[in-house]
Amino acid sequence: MLNLARPDVLSRLQRGVSEVFPHNPDAKKSDENLWQWVQEINRPLRVKLGIDPTGAEVHLGHSIVLRKLRAFQDAGHTAVLIMGNFTAQIGDPTGKSEVRPQLSAEQVAANVASYLDQVRPILDFATPGRLEICYNATWLESLNLSKIGQLLATMTVGQMLAKEGFAERYHQGQPVYLHEFLYPLMQGYDSVAIQSDLELGGTDQKFNIAVGRDLQRHFQLPPQFGLLMPILPGTDGVQKMSKSLGNYVGLGEDAISMYSKLEKVPDAVIDQYFELLTNLPLEQLPADPRQKQKLLAKEVVTQYHGEEIAHQTQAELEAIVLSGVSQNSELIPEFSLGAISLPVKFFYILGLTPICTNSSEARRQIQGGGVRLDGEKITNVDWQIQAIEDLLGKVVQVGKKKFIRFTP
Secondary structure, eight states: OOOTTSHHHHHHHHTTOOEEESOOTTOSSGGGOHHHHHHHOSSOOEEEEEEOOOSSOOBHHHHHHHHHHHHHHHTTOEEEEEEOTTGGGTOOOTTOSSOOOOOOHHHHHHHHHHHHHHHTTTSOOSSTTSEEEEETHHHHTTOOHHHHHHHHTTSOHHHHHTSTTHHHHHHTTOOOOHHHHHHHHHHHHHHHHHTOSEEEEEGGGHHHHHHHHHHHHHTTOOOOEEEEEOOOBOTTSSSBOOTTTTOOOBTTSOHHHHHHHHTTOOHHHHHHHHHHHOOSOGGGSOSSHHHHHHHHHHHHHHHHHOHHHHHHHHHHHHHHHHHOOOTTOSOSOEEEOTTOOSSEEHHHHHHHSTTSSSHHHHHHHHHTTOEEETTEEOOOTTOEEOSGGGTTTOEEEETTTEEEEEEO
């Protein structure tokens, strides 16, 4: 049963939305006003979200549209999650200054499995009728040349070159390949195949979603609405969240790493984090900036690790700050020394752990006095580890809140 009559349900659907299109707030017709339609329609909407598994890790920036998809599920609608196991082999050119590398079917399959595992805490996988998981290779692999020609005939080269990224690359003399033109058409054809009523995406996906509307009209189907969500700033508060920039929080990260990153989110973006990553009432947030950071960290860790682990993580980290490393903490992530060939300098081992990006950073941290082993500061940057027993079971700390326990 649809439960949109409750104002709080509609409020959650509208929370944080950047744009809905088409949208005429004074429209009497439901095909021009999404919010009017969802309150009047007597069937579940088919709400589409396409994910191209071009990598194995999902971060909080990706979670924004997934959380909105969950809000529609909770309102009684059907989430149609399309795993782009075909389009991922082409690669979305949106926002890219160069052509994406094409992935093999095996790489894509591994990424799909990883994605689905990581999004389970967000979506409702259990309630019948609330989730359909589709793979676009199901319909795209069977398209013959005649059908592909028909798709290509729906757009002009000029329309394609108007897409963000294409025009820039073209004018800079960088190659734009014909297979990249197929990407928005194939993603748009997904909307035809599943007959979506509404497609979700980031603000950078407006072109692709609009193509889906055009193709639905071409195939004599009612055109979908588009709902765009903001792009989440990274933990640096400046650039968009990205694994390549190192300013991200992965959904699969351990509780301590996740909490440590989130409790340092800059004041300038923390309200946006609350709006997009939580359901907490924004008017009831603490006034104190430090308390807001701690609340954000605990709330997000609760979503992915559970309330008990979140509470324990917060208590452990506060205790660590006050009195040093707790050797018995079960929350400290582990790093196996089994693949390390000895003897080797300690900074090299440290550079292989998740708490340092590389051995150069590890050297700098030691030189700056920011590395401790079981609470003792390491001062010799050239310290050489002769035997595994020198490190086994010990906790290394980088800065105030990065920890790793060495295991066999």
